Amino acid sequence: MSSRPIDLHAHSSVSDGTETPAQLIGAAVAAGLGAVAITDHDSTAGWDAACAAATGTGLTVIPGLELSTNFGPASVHMLGYLVDRFDPQLMAVTERIRDGRLHRAERIVAKIAVDYDLDWADVIAQSTDGGTLGRPHIADALVANGIVASREDAFGSILNWRGGYYEKYYAPSPVEGVRMIVAAGGVAVLAHPASHGKYRPMTDAVIGQLADEGLFGLEVNHRDNTEDGKRWLLKVAKKFGLEITGASDYHGAGKPNRLGENTTTPEVLAKLVARGIGSIAYRG
Ligand code: AMP
Ligand code: FE
Numbered sequence: 001m002s003s004r005p006i007d008l009h010a011h012s013s014v015s016d017g018t019e020t021p022a023q024l025i026g027a028a029v030a031a032g033l034g035a036v037a038i039t040d041h042d043s044t045a046g047w048d049a050a051c052a053a054a055t056g057t058g059l060t061v062i063p064g065l066e067l068s069t070n071f072g073p074a075s076v077h078m079l080g081y082l083v084d085r086f087d088p089q090l091m092a093v094t095e096r097i098r099d100g101r102l103h104r105a106e107r108i109v110a111k112i113a114v115d116y117d118l119d120w121a122d123v124i125a126q127s128t129d130g131g132t133l134g135r136p137h138i139a140d141a142l143v144a145n146g147i148v149a150s151r152e153d154a155f156g157s158i159l160n161w162r163g164g165y166y167e168k169y170y171a172p173s174p175v176e177g178v179r180m181i182v183a184a185g186g187v188a189v190l191a192h193p194a195s196h197g198k199y200r201p202m203t204d205a206v207i208g209q210l211a212d213e214g215l216f217g218l219e220v221n222h223r224d225n226t227e228d229g230k231r232w233l234l235k236v237a238k239k240f241g242l243e244i245t246g247a248s249d250y251h252g253a254g255k256p257n258r259l260g261e262n263t264t265t266p267e268v269l270a271k272l273v274a275r276g277i278g279s280i281a282y283r284g
């Protein structure tokens with residue numbers, strides 16, 4: 001396996017990244033990565049274009065997704081690698097989530113439109129046909145309409161969950177999420193589990209339960225995890241025998257996160273690849 005950096009979390013325009021899957025691969029090659037995972041929110045639609053773009057570059061593409069789950073009031077993200085993208089259960093749940101996200105975005109926009117110059121067409125103009133809609137697309141529409149300066153500003157104000165316009169959407173529980181990823185032959189990693197500041201929706205007990213369901217690892221090295229949170233996660237990983245991953249959560253120009261800013265070891269990637277049987281790592 002390559003000794004170049006391994007980045008297991010990146011988004012394309014299939015969800016809320018700003019680059020097409022092919023552009024994401026180009027950026028990964030330019031960043032000198034040995035392997036990159038394409039992990040769009042609730043979608044595997046970028047896989048083929050990503051693999052096609054990687055052909056002949058020497059970059060390995062790990063096909064994946066970032067499954068939305070709900071745990072009480074918190075939105076908890078679950079990375080699923082090497083799943084069978086035609087698994088009926090996974091296809092049905094991701095379709096239901098994407099549909100829920102679409103209607104939820106419509107509800108958010110309807111509320112914002114009462115107070116600001118924004119309509120649905122503005123948001124659609126910022127998204128990709130068939131892609132997974134999220135608040136970042138609404139943020140981009142707010143920027144385009146001159147209401148906020150950046151995605152960051154939008155999330156700090158109007159789109160914040162306390163901003164007065166927030167709406168939830170359907171998602172399975174984290175336990176269901178791990179079960180579905182594992183049933184689809186995939187490898188489940190809990191994404192940025194300490195990214196909510198002082199509030200930790202995931203507890204030792206809940207992570208233990210996810211481990212019992214076959215959770216593979218914890219995304220410890222991620223810029224949104226607090227330093228305290230990382231120390232806690234290392235202990236939890238040890239306690240339940242979970243692997244440790246690191247990744248950038250690259251969103252192109254949509255976030256400051258840069259490819260390769262956090263990485264996963266070749267040893268952990270090798271274990272992940274050995275465990276995943278729903279699809280294969282693509283060696284481009
Ligand atoms: P949603 O999935 O629609 O609830 O929106 C959450 C998504 O917005 C996450 O996947 C992040 O990628 C993105 N996001 C959250 N906070 C920010 C921020 N401050 N700046 C840019 N993007 C953000
Ligand atoms: Fe995102």
Ligand code: FE
Pocket residue numbers: 066077191192
């Ligand atoms: Fe996430």
Ligand code: ZN
Pocket residue numbers: 009011066249
């Ligand atoms: Zn992500």
